[in-house]
Amino acid sequence: MNALLPKAYRLGYQNFYGRDFLVMPDVLIPRPETEQMIDAVLNLIGKPYLPGVKPSTAQINPKNLKILDVGTGSGCIAITLKLEIPEAIVKATDISPEAIKIAQKNAIKHGTPLPFIISNLLKNVKFTPDLIVANLPYVDQDWGWLERDRLDFEPSIALYADNHGLSLIFKLIEQSAKRKIKFLILEADPCQHAEIIKHATENDYILRETRGYILTFCSLQVSH
Numbered sequence: 001m002n003a004l005l006p007k008a009y010r011l012g013y014q015n016f017y018g019r020d021f022l023v024m025p026d027v028l029i030p031r032p033e034t035e036q037m038i039d040a041v042l043n044l045i046g047k048p049y050l051p052g053v054k055p056s057t058a059q060i061n062p063k064n065l066k067i068l069d070v071g072t073g074s075g076c077i078a079i080t081l082k083l084e085i086p087e088a089i090v091k092a093t094d095i096s097p098e099a100i101k102i103a104q105k106n107a108i109k110h111g112t113p114l115p116f117i118i119s120n121l122l123k124n125v126k127f128t129p130d131l132i133v134a135n136l137p138y139v140d141q142d143w144g145w146l147e148r149d150r151l152d153f154e155p156s157i158a159l160y161a162d163n164h165g166l167s168l169i170f171k172l173i174e175q176s177a178k179r180k181i182k183f184l185i186l187e188a189d190p191c192q193h194a195e196i197i198k199h200a201t202e203n204d205y206i207l208r209e210t211r212g213y214i215l216t217f218c219s220l221q222v223s224h
């Protein structure tokens with residue numbers, strides 16, 4: 001076995017938000033910075049997410065809240081959200097059929113069989129979620145600080161995007177605005193945040209919170 005193969009692929013699992021998820025080289029290894037996306041959603045619905053930290057006043061009622069995870073990979077975000085917010089309706093998409101198969105296995109492992117949809121962004125999504133969460137590929141191939149030895153083991157389709165890493169995030173913002181999606185929670189490198197906030201603002205989203213790598217937007221088009 002290649003000594004450089006990331007530990008998670010050697011073991012076949014990675015911990016995310018306190019639970020183990022199956023991972024194989026067809027999916028990105030879940031990252032610790034993505035766990036804050038779960039905290040951002042819990043904060044939005046007014047649920048405690050850290051001992052001793054009071055969540056904000058709830059913006060939305062979690063009962064039957066329709067959440068869509070775009071670019072689900074191993075399914076770690078969607079499955080964790082369903083386990084943390086059982087009263088919500090959670091669905092997930094990915095463009096990669098191989099990733100969807102692994103996400104389905106993880107959903108069964110955690111007792112949360114969710115609907116998984118193969119889709120390029122929102123193309124095959126036939127309903128209107130209240131909230132989209134997305135950790136889409138945002139790595140710019142030209143960043144000088146990339147640890148290519150490690151990243152080369154993960155699927156390129158899960159990591160890289162054109163336009164300095166922003167093309168998919170920008171498209172998702174535009175598609176979400178057209179469909180009047182109320183809340184959008186996105187992960188990106190902090191060096192990309194200013195450009196994302198500008199693009200979101202041009203599409204009638206206002207920034208509600210920044211939390212590490214995670215940006216929470218709400219739409220000005222929809223009354224809350």
Ligand SMILES: C[S@@+](CC[C@H](N)C(=O)[O-])C[C@H]1O[C@@H](n2cnc3c(N)ncnc32)[C@H](O)[C@@H]1O
Pocket residue numbers: 027028029030031034070071072073074075076077093094095096099119120121135136137138157158159168
């Ligand atoms: C950075 S990985 C995130 C995986 C997982 N959500 C996580 O946080 O660990 C991005 C995922 O987006 C998927 N993806 C890439 N392009 C996509 C597109 N156009 N539409 C939907 N999913 C896409 C990839 O297959 C990959 O699973």
